[in-house]
Amino acid sequence: EAGVTQFPSHSVIEKGQTVTLRCDPISGHDNLYWYRRVMGKEIKFLLHFVKESKQDESGMPNNRFLAERTGGTYSTLKVQPAELEDSGVYFCASSQQLASNEQFFGPGTRLTVL
């Protein structure tokens, strides 16, 4: 069974540009999560989809971040315009059951904003 995949693995952009990150969850997982780790800090929650609906977006830092999950399969996270403080590793996770809440993580996308 394929795990959670993310694309790209690395992205280097300049301040003010736009970047779109993609996550493909494990097949059949209705729950999809985005997290972010900035350097030296812990991994922090951004938002949670159940199928195509945003269940919880309390961790989204501001309106420069837009997440979508059209059709309830893969998800994209767009940052527009990017700022220096957006640099970090963006992780996606998916889970099948809310009861156990075991979340399976992808390898992350390392975003560097110059």
Add this chain to the structure above:
Amino acid sequence: QKEVEQNSGPLSVPEGAIASLNCTYSDRGSQSFFWYRQYSGKSPELIMSIYSNGDKEDGRFTAQLNKASQYVSLLIRDSQPSDSATYLCAVTYPNTGNQFYFGTGTSLTVIP
């Protein structure tokens, strides 16, 4: 304030020894606790989940949960060099949905 605290380490143990990793959290109402292992540049990999007080064993790994004292620990028996990684503790808090709160992780090195 929802906090998850881990000793950042590095923690070094000789091969074959028991490695003990600890995690404390700030809300007694927390229900779910997870340990992840992360090799550099790789995905955090789920090792253990624990929901009830006491011990849960899976192979060389044992998770211990004490809700009264608000800590969860991970013991690795017969440590191997391949266990060298960063170990992340994740906790869910009441009324915050399914989001995980992570500690900063403990770096473990197993010395051959």
